[in-house]
Amino acid sequence: MDRTFQVDLRGVVDLLSHHLYASPRVYLRELLQNAVDAVTARRATDPDAPAGITIDSTGGTLTVTDTGIGLTEEQVHELLATIGRSSKRDELGFARHEFLGQFGIGLLSAFLVADEVTVTTRSATGAPAVEWVGRADGTYRFGPAERAEPGTTVTLSARPGAESWLAGPTVVELAALYGSMLPFPVTALGQRVAGDGPPWRQDQRPAGERLADLVGYAQDTLGFTPFDVVELDVPQAGLTGVAYVLPFQANPAERAGHRVYLKRMLLTESADGLLPGWAFFARCVIDAAELRPTASREALYDDSLLEETREALGERLRGWLVGLAATDPARLARFLGIHHLGVKALALHDDDMLALVDEWLPLETNMGRMTLGEFRARHGRIRYTTTAEDFRQLAAVASAQGLAVVNGGYTYDTEIIGRLPALDADLVVQRLEPSDVMTRLSPVDPAEELALRPFLTTAQRALDRLGCEVVLRAFDPPALSVLYLLDRDAAFQSELKATRAKADQLWAGVLAAFEKPAEDRPQLVLNHRNPLVRRVCALTDPAMIALAVEALYGQALLLGYHPIRPADAALLNRSFLGLLDSAVPKEDTP
Template sequence: MTNKDTYRFQVNLSGMINILSNHLYSNPRVFLREVMQNGVDAVTARTQIEPDHTGHIHIELTGDITNRTLIIEDNGIGLTEEDIHEFLAQIGQSSKRGEAAFTGETSFIGRFGIGLLSCFMVSDEIVMVTRSAKGGPTLEWRGQPDGTYSIRKLDTELSPGTKVYLRCKPGSEMYFDPEYLAEGLYYYGALLPYPITLQYGEQSKVINDQRPVWLHEPELARSHRDEVLDFGERLMGERFKDFIPLRTSSGRTGGIAFVLPHSVNLNAKRSHQVYLKSMLVSDKAENILPDWAFFVKCLIWTDELQPTASREHFYEDEKLQQVREELGDSIRSELMRMADYDSDRLQHIIQLHVLSMKALATEDEQFYRIIHRWLPFETTFGRRTLGEMLKEHDTIYFTLTLDEYRQITHVAAAQALLVVNGGYIYDAELMSALPLVNDAVSTNRLMPEDVSLSFVDLTPDERRAYYELTRTADTALQRFRCQIQLKRFKPSELPALFTLSKESSELRSLEAAKEVSTDTLSSILGSLGSAMEQSAYSTLYLNLDNPVVSKIFMPGNEAMMVVAVEMLYVNALMMGHYPMNRQELATLNQGILRFIELGLSAGGSGEAR
């Protein structure tokens, strides 16, 4: 075919409404935001041609609980008949035209021209009465959910502006409840620059009557502390005790970061309320602050970010990345300011949100330098801050993993050796970087085998006396590729210490994986492990100062030597929190039975005597 036919897309409006209510918008209540947005944009457009114009939006609820109508009126620029055909009859068309509308560089909130359709989620008909400030008759527009609409000219000459009438449809009664309506209007419009008045019967009140003076100058919030905290509680439903002002270098994005009064998990959702040109567009914004800032919940207002079609989220673009970095800089700078002028306040925040502070310290060396002395760590001397440790030590030891710390904690504490548990997230990294921010201290990673350097060797006479028994004990553990060393060390209550070399640790991991793998994979892992078996030996240090070990190595106890050493081995594994393989678990169970048998045998011999 050489000819081609051109067709126009047909839009199923009822299908569009279903998409709006079930997919695009998070909640039917957003129709309030959309009609207020249209009113605010209309007033803004009028002030651009009439700079002295005083705008307002009036919302009235009429009728009883079974037949309620909502009237939304603004004294904005209004619409001509041509405007109605262009902007209300074409899905995707917007009165905020031009490239600026799609890049966010506009004073209008709406961009996509579909906001009025959201009203069909709560009403079976939309009636709009409008008159343009540019002149012309008063017009009535009636829209139906089947995609039809009508326009008629009214004889009544109204003041310029627009009225939208929405009659509650069955199932939407909640959205026309006076209290729910007032809450929703405040929720979306608390920061709007024009007064929003709600009238129901004889009652009338301005929804956004308390527009804070510090909205455009967040730094002023410091001198209005109680007002800011009350404002945060009303908007976010939580009582806060502290906050941090936020502002980007351009001044086009600002806000208040409220410090959460409770500690939060690292994986907790980071939800913030964001206002675009003073209208709430999202209460679940998760990507507007750096990941480390999970200890705050923010109110943020902006006129420079680009919203998605639902206007509930923002595009992840260079502008958002820049804003996110600058808001993070605001928080970082305020914390550093506290270090100089309000250290008690900073210490309280650190104690409550130490994980977030450590996350930031790993990213920012300057911040770490300023606040490091207040950061707490788990140590062999209990929970201590770096400041407390630095007063007593110029060298700090730390382990890289939690398992390493568990292996040596009892021995290190008994030797009066301060060791930091580096097994928690960020801690080992911070310990390694500490000399970079404080040149008066050095840090060293401590391996379990390093602790053995403080153990006391046996005398030559003791080595000769225990030689044969040590060989017997050593032979008992050969099948576990573990060697015995007889030492004296503190605490005497600890009978044994198990340590792994790098090779033996890797081999244990391979063997553990082999036990739960398929035959094919198990064969591969076995081949890898066989090459390491000759050198992959662990060490079991037996403490001759311990009464149990001392008794085992007394002459005459050779019969119980093997069983006792095997039990000390598996006990040391448990003390070090090592996962045991099948062979070691079997040894534990058999050892208990053999001890019972030895006890019964000894009891029987006693009766015979």
């Protein structure tokens, strides 16, 4: 036997308020939406019909009156009392995209703030006026009404605890928030809150005045003065609007807050996914006719059209950047000083942006800050470090040996340097390894090194337990006493040993298979041109040699920003206290 579903309206309202809508404030948006659809439907058949919406609130009672197409008695029974059927959508013969409402649940949002909703309406077809009163318990009554002109009036009386949502200041604020860009007059408590359309509308304003209006909108609505304004237009989505370039650095991990309108009605103030991920330096305000909302009308439905729109908006911003490079290099430099991360992220995938970064974005090098283009012109091949720590350690030594090095340790820099051959196929890009620097360091005179063999043997014995090799070289600058060189293989082996020490017997055996011979150890390079090192080399007391070499080892770790292991921390403490004990006279010493 077939039966009909029974709907518990109070349960549906509870579902809407707790799971579909983020806040009860959407009730006014839904009432405005219905009124806008009614006005749109009437003007489609009668372009000269009056268009306007009036909102009043007094004593906990709210009324929303429109000059729209109205409803007949049959339509009231069919549409207002049927959940899930969008009013005036198909029954009045219009395609769905002509109207804001798409899910037939908008009027139910009124029950978020009221227990009773009264709809007084008169159809533009000339049918008599009727009144429909719906209650939150799922019942309604119907009867004739007095209304002279076509249109609809919706009346709400606040339920206990919801009076603040129907208070005058709140109503004006919500009406301005949701309906400020509607193309016909909307009046809330005597204040006009809409009717002029969006600030980017095409009209007879001079270009300077139009730009001032766009900047003023950002100041008033978004709270900042934009670095620049980029106008947007995506015909396939019926989209127009602007992208405001932020005047301050944005966090790529933060959710972007784009302001989205659908057919001039505010959808959300914090839409994400509207722009590509790299474009986090811009905030958009757009109006679209073809993009689809979710059922709650508080977000955009992520479909193929939204993906196409996202790509088109990204292309527009990319074009703006390329154009800025060609027309206003000084302004581009200011932009890059603020939003270099976004541009570098785009350069990872876009050759035009890569060329822009190559020509305009200065990077840190051991020869001073310069662009990659300038670096290539001066030094030919590009040598780079992959971490800022390696750069800090090797920059001065490499410079003294005539090696120009780029610091690739900042976000995206290493990846961008690796892509440079896409611009110049003959370019040689080479990662600078500590072993490359080692080959540039001059060996000590053989006779002198032979004389220092006892010292080196004692020093090596002191650092053997730390897995470090002691090497003596002569290099510039003389002020640098020591270097700690750790290439990729040695770093891997060091990490492998530390992990093996913590693992159980089974995994320790597995990890042991990856260990290599001891020649992959890190190197502590003593600079024989440094006066302090030469004095240390002259020591003969094994205990003092061990303390001095351990102290130099600790200094090298700190100067190179290397991680300090527990064994290294103990060594630093021991060498410091030992040297201090040797330097301070004992109590019985005259």
